[in-house]
Amino acid sequence: MYGMRGAAAYGRVGIESHVLSASPHKLISLLFDGAIQAIKGAKAHIAQKNIAAKAQSISKALDIVNQGLLAAVDKEQGGDLAERLEALYTYVAELLLKANLHNDVAKLDEAAALLEQIGSAWKEIQPQIEGA
Numbered sequence: 001m002y003g004m005r006g007a008a009a010y011g012r013v014g015i016e017s018h019v020l021s022a023s024p025h026k027l028i029s030l031l032f033d034g035a036i037q038a039i040k041g042a043k044a045h046i047a048q049k050n051i052a053a054k055a056q057s058i059s060k061a062l063d064i065v066n067q068g069l070l071a072a073v074d075k076e077q078g079g080d081l082a083e084r085l086e087a088l089y090t091y092v093a094e095l096l097l098k099a100n101l102h103n104d105v106a107k108l109d110e111a112a113a114l115l116e117q118i119g120s121a122w123k124e125i126q127p128q129i130e131g132a
Contacts, residue, residue, distance in 0.1 A: 025122075025125075028068075028069070028072060028122060029119065029122060029123055031064050031068040031069050031072075032069070032115055032116075032118065032119030032122065032123075033119070034060075034064050034068075035061045035064040035065055035068075035069070035115050036112050036115050036116060036119070038057045038058070038060040038061035038064065039057070039058075039061050039096075039108050039111055039112045039115075040112070041053075041057040041060075042054050042057035042058045042061065042099070042100075042108055043105055043108050043109075045057055046103050046105055046108075051103075054100070054103070055100055058096050058097075058099060058100040058108075059100075061096055061111070062093055062096050062097070065089055065092050065093050065096070065115075066089075066093055069085075069089050070086065070089040070090070070093075073085050073086050073089070085118070088114065088118065091114075092111045092114055092115060095107045095108075095110055095111040095114075096108070096111055099111065
C-alpha cells in the first residue's frame with residue numbers, strides 16, 4: 001500500500017519538476033499530451049462501462065482544452081490563426097461534451113485526432129523557436 005502511494009508521490013514530483021522547468025512552448029506540448037491521454041482514458045472507461053471515471057477523464061480533457069489551450073491563444077498577436085485555433089478548440093470542447101453525454105467513442109476519436117494534428121504541428125515548430 002505504501003509503495004503505491006510513494007510511487008504516485010514520486011510521479012507527481014517528477015511531473016511538477018518537468019512542468020516548472022519547461023519553456024512556454026513545452027508547456028503547450030504538455031497540454032496537448034495531457035488532453036489526448038485524458039481522452040484515451042475516457043475511451044477505456046466507456047469500454048469498461050465505468051461512467052463516473054469516463055466523466056472525470058472527459059472533464060479533465062475539457063479543462064485542458066478550455067483553461068489551457070484555449071486560454072493560451074493570443075488573439076491580439078495571432079490574427080487569423082488565433083481565430084481559427086479558438087474555433088477549433090471550441091469545436092473540440094463541443095465534441096467532448098457530446099461524447100460525455102452520449103458515451104460516443106467516435107466523437108472522442110475525432111477530438112483526439114484534431115488535438116494530435118495540432119499538437120504535432122506545434123511540436124514541429126519547437127526547433128525553430130529554440131533556435132530564435
